[in-house]
Amino acid sequence: MLKVFTVAFFALSTILVTGISTAHGQSSSSPTPVGVTAATTVDDPNIFDPSPPYDVKLTIVKVVRSGKAWDLLRELNGSNKLPNQGFEYILAFLRFEYRPRGDLSRAKSYELKEDEFTAASAGGKWYESPSIALPKPQLKTKLSPGESSEGWVAFEVPQDDNNPRMFFARGNIWFQLYQ
Numbered sequence: 001m002l003k004v005f006t007v008a009f010f011a012l013s014t015i016l017v018t019g020i021s022t023a024h025g026q027s028s029s030s031p032t033p034v035g036v037t038a039a040t041t042v043d044d045p046n047i048f049d050p051s052p053p054y055d056v057k058l059t060i061v062k063v064v065r066s067g068k069a070w071d072l073l074r075e076l077n078g079s080n081k082l083p084n085q086g087f088e089y090i091l092a093f094l095r096f097e098y099r100p101r102g103d104l105s106r107a108k109s110y111e112l113k114e115d116e117f118t119a120a121s122a123g124g125k126w127y128e129s130p131s132i133a134l135p136k137p138q139l140k141t142k143l144s145p146g147e148s149s150e151g152w153v154a155f156e157v158p159q160d161d162n163n164p165r166m167f168f169a170r171g172n173i174w175f176q177l178y179q
Helices: 004-017 065-078
Strands: 037-042 056-063 087-100 117-120 148-158 165-168 175-177
Touching: 056 065, 056 175, 065 087, 087 165, 117 148
Parallel strands: none
Antiparallel strands: 037 056, 056 087, 087 148, 117 165, 165 175
């Protein structure tokens, strides 16, 4: 009985420490579906002047793939290049929410960086991110405490990958880039 309690306590502690509040998104094998919000708590990595932990909620609202994505990108900016041979673009419309915890007077702005979002295959192969002009709105790159942002991110994946994923690095959350 003590062993079962210890294992259950450890599992619950692990869930609380990682801060994942949904059953989805904890691994590449169970990515968060499109339209479902995943939440996590992140600690500030700055050990010299840390801000309080903060909650992040992230949702992929919509995914546009293949010819539709290319049509949108081409209309937006004629200098956008075709994807590499055998690849296609995926556009994901994200909603990102930033909510600091604790002493809000110590809370800092959140610096949202493009490299926090990466596409990968179900088998764990990472894909390069394209350098292209994105549709508007674009994600805000600096969020004040309590702010949220919505906007597009782009990925380039092999045409034969029917189940690509997006990984949000700072929150350690996986998402589906397919419906």
